[in-house]
Amino acid sequence: MSVAVDCSSEETADILVESQNSSLLENETEDIEEFFNVAMELAKNAGKVVRSAFSEKKNINTKLTGQDxxxxxxxxxxxxxxxxxxxRFPTHSFIGEESVSAGKKCELTDNPTWIIDPIDGxxxxxxxxxxxxxxxGLAxxxxxxxxxVYNPIQERLYSAKKGQGAYCNNEEVTVSGQTELENALIYSEFGAHRDPEKxxxxxxxxxxxxxxxxGIRAQGSAALDMCGIACGEADAYVEYGIHVWDIAAGILIACEAGGIIMDPDTGGKVDLMSRRILCASSRSLANQLKNQVTPQSFPSD
Incomplete structure (x- = not known):
């Protein structure tokens, strides 16, 4: 599945998904509003659960590695x-990090699909x-x-709807617009994999x-990295080995804030299931950053 590599006003043709056009759900605006409002309310409720558990003793298990x-x-x-x-939406499909970890198939189809990371980080x-x-995220x-994307500890609620801008706590946000790598602050992550070669x-x-x-920063949350780009708190983000649930919501938020999203291997459209992404405040910066990273291969989601 390929998504837009560019959401800037200068190259609106790049906003389109392959084989799709801007008429998608054009007669279903009310549905999108309902989906958004329900998801926002649920995110806030989930935030209460996370906030309550944040300072409590936790029952911890591991998945792929001792750091996962x-x-x-x-x-x-x-x-x-x-x-x-x-x-609320019985015909919709779901991709959730913990569901997939428990053995549920990770599949993105044309059906309305909610893509969920309950705690990124x-x-x-x-x-x-x-x-x-x-x-x-909803695709x-x-x-x-x-x-x-909601950080309930720092009380920062980021949101976006296609074509309607990006917001943090109801205030519209935009990327920094930085064009030069030599002047850029970059997010990147180590991830949970411990393969020496990778x-x-x-x-x-x-x-x-x-x-x-x-400089370079690692926050430990891909979703917050992309929201940081959207708010102009950093200028670009690149990572290999992430999953669709890590980036789905953040892609739209960064894109709606004026950011560039690209495949760091090809410079083309991002495949949500490919487990690699580059997000930047300008196309110039994205291209410069792309030239500094060596590609890595991970199994697709």
């Missing part, structure tokens, strides 16, 4: 979100670091139409970024 963590709160929040959405959550987020006919490539990429930019 899951807690009872992750599982409870995802169950609450999916069951509530399914009750579980490692941070376990250690009491406030950089955590509930991430909820219809494989096009992202709704993105909600880590060596990641370290090399980060070295190149540090040597050619202002």
């Amino acid at each position: 963590l899951v807690t009872e709160t992750d599982q409870a929040v995802e169950k609450m979100l999916i069951s509530s959405l399914k009750e 579980t490692n941070n959550f376990v250690h009491g670091n406030p950089c955590i987020a509930i991430s909820i 219809v006919k494989k096009e992202l139409l709704i993105g909600i 880590l060596e490539i990641k370290f090399g990429n980060m070295y190149n970024i540090i040597m050619n930019g202002h």
